Amino acid sequence: MLKKITIIWLLVTVAGLFSVQAQDVRVQASVDRNKILIGEPIQLRLDVEIPQGTPMGWFNLDTIPHFTFITRNKIDTQNNVRTILFKQILSITSFDSGQWVIPQLGLTVGNNRYLTDSISIMVDYSPADPNQPYHDLKDIVEVPETDSLYINYILVAATLIAIALLVWLLSRKKKAAATPAPAAPRLSALEQAMKELEELKAASSSANVKTYFTRLNDILRTYFKNRNLVTAPNAGNESFVQKVQSDLSRDQVLQLAQTLRLTDAVKFAKYNPSAAEQEEAYDVIRKTLPIIDEIHYKNPGS
């Protein structure tokens, strides 16, 4: 009988001890609010109190469905006489509207596993009342100008000065124009070329043959330029011939081409032409220019 009483007493004592230890473990999850608007933060607080010296593994919190972690604070500890208190605050939010649940979070203390309570969270849109009237954007508010008056005065003064200056300048120009200048006779492109050819002929006896042919070529080039037949100064002799090919007879084209080839040979190949060749080249240019002018410009004075 005494043996039975002893066994019962021992069982009760051990069970009592265990129950005391279980009562010392406290695992709790709580939030600061259960209803948020999309994206608003929630403070999730985890509290664990266990007896001193008891081994424990912390919550494995990688993700919570429908929620996003904003910040994770460090785990805070507080030593009491018999127990130790762990505390962690996590900032979470949700971008999904609806009624969501933070599930039970598990924790192992010693050989036992403990779970927190699940927490229901309502994630909602910002309140909007469709019955309320819509308001347009506000109009631009006119601000009275205070300095513009002075600017206007300055502008008016500047304009008046400018007009006065313009009138003065114009009157000066008129005065200058009034003094008669000797009117230079305006020559046509052909007349100009003929005049220069005459001058060249007059100076032919004294001029070096290369200079003579260069000048002859230049007279032709200036004529073509003045008549807008080619884009001088980049035009070469070949382009002169090409330009008037359809206007002249075959013989005339041939003569012009030969003359220009001779010009090139004198200018760029040290060719020394005979007096007859020099005379012929001059004559070809002298005769060809009026023909071109006649074809392109019936009125030489134009």
Add this chain to the structure above:
Amino acid sequence: MLPTSDDIRQLNDRISHQAAFIDRLRDEVRQVIVGQQYMLDRLLIGLLSNGHVLLEGVPGLAKTLTIKSLAQAVHAKFSRIQFTPDLLPADVIGTMIYHQQKNEFVVRKGPIFANFVLADEINRAPAKVQSALLEAMQERQVTIGDQTYKLDEPFLVLATQNPLEQEGTYPLPEAQVDRFIMKVVVGYPSRQEEQLIIRQQVQGVRPPVIQQVVSMSELVEARDLTRQIYMDEKIEQYIIDIVFATRRPAEYGLAKLEPLISYGGSPRASINLALAAKAHAYLSKRAFVIPEDVKAIAKDVLRHRVGLTYEAEAENVNVEQVIEDILGAVQVP
């Protein structure tokens, strides 16, 4: 010693006689190539001035056929290298291979050992291969193992590049492009030429075999004569003016081009302009250079030597327009 008037006349006679092969060459190539006279003339200029030519044009413009036909007409050794991203320098210049019977390494020469080398789509190969080719072009010799080999004369590299597909390409750096005497832009044929091309191709008639119409010795002689062609000081000044106008356009009344040009032509541009102008004069069977010769080849010689700024790109100004403006502004002697 400067040539006298008589020297130039004698040279003129020699060139008139010797350059007859140019017509034969043109006629022979024309049997298989319709049009593309401009491209053929530029290739001949490259051949006569001993300079390499870069051809740029979309596929299908008979670039390869023209070069191949030219090589056949000269009876020169021709090789074609298709540049690809996985090409290696050894694929171009050659390499050492192990000979089992001889128990030693022997040299296997690459396709660069030819008179006419067509480097097709040169910008498709990486810089290493491009450098190997361009070095060989410059030095006219190749080193394989510890042996240096002289390349055959005449040695002419004709490189092509496609201006359209730029993805996965390795554009040639300015310093390397400068080694080509000319960059020729190959254009489309005319309507009549294209009609003729269709007829020739659709009829399925076998194209005539190109005959050798010029010997290598004739070609070498032609090169010598081209070098002797007289260039007057005025023409030299004209060339210098053009090249200087690419560097300092404002001095030639082209201030508007100043912000559009990032760099102008190098002295190599002047040299090549002079050489190509001489070759152009040779094609015209003339023993002296005239301004038209310079103008005719100026775009091809300067196109790849004048760099434009981003401002030019933004304003849709291309290098041709810039050169055109320069040629229009520089006074012809």
